Amino acid sequence: MIDKQFDKETFKKSVKDNVKFLYRRKLEEATQEQLFQAVSYTVKDVIIDNWLDTQNAYEAQDPKIVYYMSMEFLMGRALGNNLLNLGAYGEVKEALEELGIDINALEDQEPDPALGNGGLGRLAACFLDSLATLGYSAYGCGIRYRYGMFKQEIRDGYQVEVPDAWLEEGYPFELRRPEYAKEVHFGGYVRVEYDQATGQNKFIHEGYQAVKAIPYDMPIVGYENNVVNTLRIWDAAAIEEFGFDSFDKGDYKKAVEQENLAKDIVNVLYPNDNKMSGKELRLKQQYFFVSASIQAAIEKYKKTHDDIKKLHEKVVFQMNDTHPTMAVAELMRILMDQEGLGWDDAWAVTTKCVAYTNHTIMAEALEKWPIELFSRLLPRVYQIIEEINRRFIIEVQNRYPGNYEKIKKMAIIYDGQVKMAHLAIVAGFSVNGVARLHTEILKNQELKDFYEMMPEKFNNKTNGITQRRFLLHGNQNLAAWITDHIGPDWITDLSQISKLKVYADDEKALQEFMNIKFQNKQRLAKYILEHNGVEVDPHSIFDVQVKRLHEYKRQLLNILHVIYLYNQIKLHPEMEFYPRTFIFGAKASAAYERAKKIIKLINCVADVVNNDSSINGKIKVVFIENYRVSNAEMIFAAADVSEQISTASKEASGTGNMKFMLNGAPTLGTMDGANVEIVEEVGQENAFIFGMSADQIINYENHGGYDPDFIYNTDAEIRQVLMQLINGTFSSDTELFRDIYDSLLNTKNCSRADQYFILGDFRSYAEAQKRVEAAYKDEKKWAKMALLNTACSGKFSSDRTIQEYVDDIWHLDKVTVTKSSEAAEK
Ligand SMILES: *Cc1c(COP(=O)(O)O)cnc(C)c1O
Numbered sequence: 001m002i003d004k005q006f007d008k009e010t011f012k013k014s015v016k017d018n019v020k021f022l023y024r025r026k027l028e029e030a031t032q033e034q035l036f037q038a039v040s041y042t043v044k045d046v047i048i049d050n051w052l053d054t055q056n057a058y059e060a061q062d063p064k065i066v067y068y069m070s071m072e073f074l075m076g077r078a079l080g081n082n083l084l085n086l087g088a089y090g091e092v093k094e095a096l097e098e099l100g101i102d103i104n105a106l107e108d109q110e111p112d113p114a115l116g117n118g119g120l121g122r123l124a125a126c127f128l129d130s131l132a133t134l135g136y137s138a139y140g141c142g143i144r145y146r147y148g149m150f151k152q153e154i155r156d157g158y159q160v161e162v163p164d165a166w167l168e169e170g171y172p173f174e175l176r177r178p179e180y181a182k183e184v185h186f187g188g189y190v191r192v193e194y195d196q197a198t199g200q201n202k203f204i205h206e207g208y209q210a211v212k213a214i215p216y217d218m219p220i221v222g223y224e225n226n227v228v229n230t231l232r233i234w235d236a237a238a239i240e241e242f243g244f245d246s247f248d249k250g251d252y253k254k255a256v257e258q259e260n261l262a263k264d265i266v267n268v269l270y271p272n273d274n275k276m277s278g279k280e281l282r283l284k285q286q287y288f289f290v291s292a293s294i295q296a297a298i299e300k301y302k303k304t305h306d307d308i309k310k311l312h313e314k315v316v317f318q319m320n321d322t323h324p325t326m327a328v329a330e331l332m333r334i335l336m337d338q339e340g341l342g343w344d345d346a347w348a349v350t351t352k353c354v355a356y357t358n359h360t361i362m363a364e365a366l367e368k369w370p371i372e373l374f375s376r377l378l379p380r381v382y383q384i385i386e387e388i389n390r391r392f393i394i395e396v397q398n399r400y401p402g403n404y405e406k407i408k409k410m411a412i413i414y415d416g417q418v419k420m421a422h423l424a425i426v427a428g429f430s431v432n433g434v435a436r437l438h439t440e441i442l443k444n445q446e447l448k449d450f451y452e453m454m455p456e457k458f459n460n461k462t463n464g465i466t467q468r469r470f471l472l473h474g475n476q477n478l479a480a481w482i483t484d485h486i487g488p489d490w491i492t493d494l495s496q497i498s499k500l501k502v503y504a505d506d507e508k509a510l511q512e513f514m515n516i517k518f519q520n521k522q523r524l525a526k527y528i529l530e531h532n533g534v535e536v537d538p539h540s541i542f543d544v545q546v547k548r549l550h551e552y553k554r555q556l557l558n559i560l561h562v563i564y565l566y567n568q569i570k571l572h573p574e575m576e577f578y579p580r581t582f583i584f585g586a587k588a589s590a591a592y593e594r595a596k597k598i599i600k601l602i603n604c605v606a607d608v609v610n611n612d613s614s615i616n617g618k619i620k621v622v623f624i625e626n627y628r629v630s631n632a633e634m635i636f637a638a639a640d641v642s643e644q645i646s647t648a649s650k651e652a653s654g655t656g657n658m659k660f661m662l663n664g665a666p667t668l669g670t671m672d673g674a675n676v677e678i679v680e681e682v683g684q685e686n687a688f689i690f691g692m693s694a695d696q697i698i699n700y701e702n703h704g705g706y707d708p709d710f711i712y713n714t715d716a717e718i719r720q721v722l723m724q725l726i727n728g729t730f731s732s733d734t735e736l737f738r739d740i741y742d743s744l745l746n747t748k749n750c751s752r753a754d755q756y757f758i759l760g761d762f763r764s765y766a767e768a769q770k771r772v773e774a775a776y777k778d779e780k781k782w783a784k785m786a787l788l789n790t791a792c793s794g795k796f797s798s799d800r801t802i803q804e805y806v807d808d809i810w811h812l813d814k815v816t817v818t819k820s821s822e823a824a825e826k
Helices: 008-023 032-061 079-086 089-098 103-107 119-134 244-248 252-265 280-304 308-314 326-338 343-353 371-377 379-399 404-410 420-427 436-446 448-453 467-473 476-486 494-503 507-532 555-571 593-610 629-638 656-662 675-682 694-702 708-714 716-723 738-743 758-777 779-791 798-810 821-825
Strands: 065-069 138-143 151-155 158-162 182-186 189-195 200-206 209-221 228-238 315-320 354-357 368-370 417-419 431-433 458-460 541-546 580-585 619-624 641-644 667-669
Touching (some): 008 032, 032 103, 032 209, 032 228, 065 119, 065 280, 079 103, 079 209, 119 138, 119 209, 119 315, 138 280, 189 379, 200 326, 209 280, 228 280, 252 280, 280 308, 280 315, 315 798, 354 420, 368 371, 371 417, 379 404, 379 420, 417 420, 436 694, 467 629, 467 656, 494 798, 507 779, 541 629, 555 580, 555 619, 641 656, 656 667, 708 716, 708 758, 716 758
Parallel strands (some): 315 354, 541 641
Antiparallel strands (some): 151 158, 182 209, 209 228
């Protein structure tokens, strides 16, 4: 199969031809960028054959389809991943070598598609990979942001946001599909007309602004199974080409308005993670892609089915967080206003088609939209939500007669706002959390009222990650070593990786395992030297915290502890200390001032510590610029320690924690999110757990917080660290970090002193770090611990997660795709 697809000579000829046709150049004259494009087009040719075969198989077998609706898809680079999943990486690497091309350099030409913020978007990408690999029919539905999130540059230690023009050179792995364009309507008003024939009211939306949604399809290649699914992301355009025509008719202003609206909608991804920003444009984006996606799904369904009341037998919409919750009302609108169903029939279908995944319990992340904004922008959709709310309140009243407190807490519309989570729960047939602890907190705290009223909806789906990208591609040496020892089954069945456990006491195997880690550390050290100009020792402990910058993730705890260690070494130069490299990578939301200050602090500490010759290079601090999937793959492979130190109860799951584990890095973490399940799999003795529990934190919060000042006043070493924030140790501007200092204590400028319990957990963290050092010094013990982390990571494959979604929520049919003779002949 693979030999036929990638006959080396045919492949080489195709690359040469592409360089010629695309650039009018000979291979030797082509730039790296041109080579990347030429090779990608050759690979895309092969993918297209499989894509067509998949479509034919789906048409023949008519499986149920899941539409995974998400504002974000953090895909990472496509070229290398596609080659691996096609089973052609090795052959192509050789063919390229024969042409004098280095595949790694070529892969480095590809920009990361800038379509996501962090964990939520990466989860969506892992899910698409698993869905294709398991042979389920699935569409990703999202937005084709022109500039995605910003590119992060670090200048003078500060984050600077630069536009990320990822589409500038043309993205080879997308296909424009104008024939599937849809119209989306904003604004206007709703006119009611009585229909004599049916005896029902008709709702007519008029005076709106229209935008054209044009889909771009990206292929999602399953692992060596011929399946190619689709990520469909929508671009926006004005309905009428802006031209002399409308100018003459005096519609100039309107034409410009439509043009601008379209441009604005797909311009940028809001750079927020776990935060709601309440921007009107964001609401437009949500409706834009939800409406276009649902229209497309219904159109597709109707091509081969005639009973719209059976839509749920073939279609399910999974809402990734509340961002696509408008799907509920939009589906109701289409079923009633276009398909002619009455309310009850439309509701029966809708509530069997939509399911909701909750990603957070953080109050500031829960989406609420002002009624004024919502009803003005989406008058018909708002009307429908009002009616859903009216009927739901009656249900609550029947269930809890006279209990107005319940209505206040559970209403979808209350206090001038539309609460999207409530709408998602009321209409969804499934509500899932993303790790066991998180789901329990939802059931017992945040969504307790809803759980009591509709317990059957609630379920847990612990997140996962794809081992194809984060081990097979990102850590190729380790992947090869694992396959040598236990065979290749782990690639599509990660539970098999437990077979590595038999090597836990095999000295040769442990040595090889750690040698590979060392090579990966050398690779990262080289990257750091090139990008940061800092020399780090690959023999030191690589202690890594990479994730979005947020106070609840507590990068501040990490860097304050670095300061503490620095003080210790200065005070006791002779003390035993195993050299450590603290590696950070994090983007902060552009508007999140304190988060950006923490980045500056990390870089200021790095400047002082890295250049203090008196500590003999025992500590190095490195901030890796522009953390994203492509450099993440390399970082996980090189990590010794995985910092997962969120305030307990705040991190719903985390997935970075799983990527580190898979790559043999023990967790230094709190009992939060999926850390709990990681420890359960690998054993307490193979992780470094510290800090207050979720119960303790929640208990403090329910009783007015705790008192960090007591710790400050009684612990001189912690007090010294805090004083150094404002006494010129790390910046001559003593006011620079005043806000951070104030946030940790009961000062007049701080309403919730140390709300993330940094001082409360500090000693426990420092003590856990001591255990890390002691364990690392014992080489054999550490190697065993690292290997066992890899060997016990089987549960955390997104293949397992997706199979659970399929079994419990989606009920999809498995499809097999065989290559058509036409493609096989090539
Ligand atoms: C996995 C991943 C994340 C999520 O990391 P957490 O530690 O779970 O917050 C964010 N960004 C990138 C690039 C990732 O690969």
